[in-house]
Amino acid sequence: MTGHRSHLLSTADLSADDATLILDTAAELARLADRPIKKLPTLRGRTVVNLFFEDSTRTRISFETAAKRLSADVINFSAKGSSVSKGESLKDTALTLEAMGADAVVVRHWASGGAHRLAHAGWIRSAVVNAGDGTHEHPTQALLDAYTLRSRLGGLDGRRVTIVGDVLHSRVARSNVRLLATLGAEVTLVAPPTLMPFGVEGWPCSTSYELDPVLPKSDAVMMLRVQRERMDQAFFPTEREYSRRYGLQAERMALLPEHAVVMHPGPMNRGLEISAEVADSARSTITEQVANGVSVRMAVLYLLLGGSEPAIGTEDEGERR
């Protein structure tokens, strides 16, 4: 990420120093939100393309806001209809972006490795930010989660974070496990055995099939979204059984220590993995996560494209104008 690296593809690529620099930069940039004009000239003249092969309005708007606050030109490019029979679409789209002179491409792709391929196939020269690829990674989500945890808990080293739900299909879980481990947190995954990754023994975390024993020892619990179609594929018997065994309701939340927080990457299935009461409680960081997402994405774009100047200069042209 820092120095010579020109992409953000995976949290596995981030050292503790890299990640801390991003979080510190995000904290600095977050101060901007308190100013009357929420804009910096840092990336003026640069072009950031949001290339979305999969719908995600939330993530796209977050990146768009981040880029615009840094004065970059933003192009939203939605490339849907990339079916299994049309493999050339990523390459062709990449060549188009190259011709348009994109400086950074924020890519959301339905296939694992989509962002990696875009960065390394030799099709383009711009920086690539992975905004979620298949069931692989979603590094900026993990960074904003880490940012949220750090600001709520005062630090990550030695903190215990429990991630609950469909770990198998979750890029958020994958990215979080790696990043949190890198930053010194102890992660426990809780899921039914069918939704636990096959080779999870090799991951830097512990695992449990039961939620209740883990909660009293958790400083934070992160609930993952459950796709309802998993039920049809026999990953669990019924929604009711899932909700009973792995859902977070008020009675279960009471097992958490006083200071513990509840997270969710959104969008939520209220009543399935999380009850409305929990989602709207004071412990929930869900809206905070959204706000932090913009700061973290500003930091990522800034560090990839902005060079070596401080993120917020003393000469603040954005305010002068």
Place this chain on the structure above:
Amino acid sequence: MSRNWTVKGAAVLGGTPRDLHVRDGLIVEAAAPDATVIDAAGLIALPGLVDLHTHLREPGREDAETVLTGTRAAAAGGFTAVHAMANTDPVADTAGVVEQVWRLGREAGYCDVQPVGAVTVGIAGERLAELGAMADSAARVRIFSDDGHCVSDAALMRRALEYVKAFGGVVAQHAQEPRLTEGAQMNEGELSDVLGLRGWPAVAEEAIIARDVLLAAHTGSRLHVCHLSTAGSVEIVRWAKSKGYPVTAEVTPHHLLLTEDLVRGYDPVYKVNPPLRTKDDVEAVRAGLADGTIDVVATDHAPHPVEAKDCEWAVASMGMLGLETALSVVQQTMVETGLLDWTGVADRMSVAAARIGSLQGHGRPLEPGEPANLTLLDPAARRVIEPKALHSRSRNTPFAGLELPGAVHATFLRGTATVLDGKVVER
């Protein structure tokens, strides 16, 4: 061009150098008066290689390969016969299509093309194709396979095994339990988790092989296991053979050399079915090939046009080229490791394959009276694999940039040189 040759001083099957004389397509005792002399000092003479598993793509995908380009690639790799898989478009499930492919092979003249017939109509896994008509056709089909798909219906597999007994056929199974491999992208394990690619469990292959060897035992029919790739599969075949069941098996060159670690960069050139497995699996298939549990090396040569591989992993086609690199990979993984000698290589890459395919005139000893189907290999040569230099119409080799030992110096098909001085002979 000359059809009479004296091959001077070739090490036949790696043994003591001697002269081989070729006249009118046969190996003979004495040199013909007009014989062209080839200095074969330092070269190893092997019976012309036979591939049990080649995708020639014609008819239907001539942009990827044709019978002509595929057999030129085969000759360049030292092959004198290839079995052309049935998953063409149209599928080779009738006498008409298999005869067409067989005739195209004869016209091209680079190696014998023995079509494989589909087991089921359209390789759809529902109804048996006209296996007898294909067996009785000019192509004399003896191997039947829905390769690319598994005959997953146990009752249908049983009937196919029984039916081909009528004409000495064999069912070659692509062992892949379909429900366990829905959406599978690579070997299932820790790495598939890390990469977020849907896993392809070893048990999906092993479960079908276990079922099929029992069906073969029950019906007393011949089963051939295509491209097995896991340590567990080797164990099952070893057990079946210890019981005396009529089972044979093949492994590809890429499963002898490459591991799943190559998938890390998401480069689709490494996407293949069955997927690249682990180091332990590679060791197990090598051991299985060495001890005869696995009968043959078969290339599973699977050409694809550039656009099918120059894309993201998820949409890329599965398959790798194999004909022009197979012998080199076997030299590196089996000979240079001491697991097989050259007699063993001749067996696994020619003799056993011709026997399984009931192929006349191939895989024979290099002795007077036999057809002059032979390959001369320079085992001391080393070459860096350069995709552009391959004869296949496609470029999807996983060995690009790798230095491999051995180079084919000459290939003879019934006394006619198809490769000479390392170059494919134009005709």
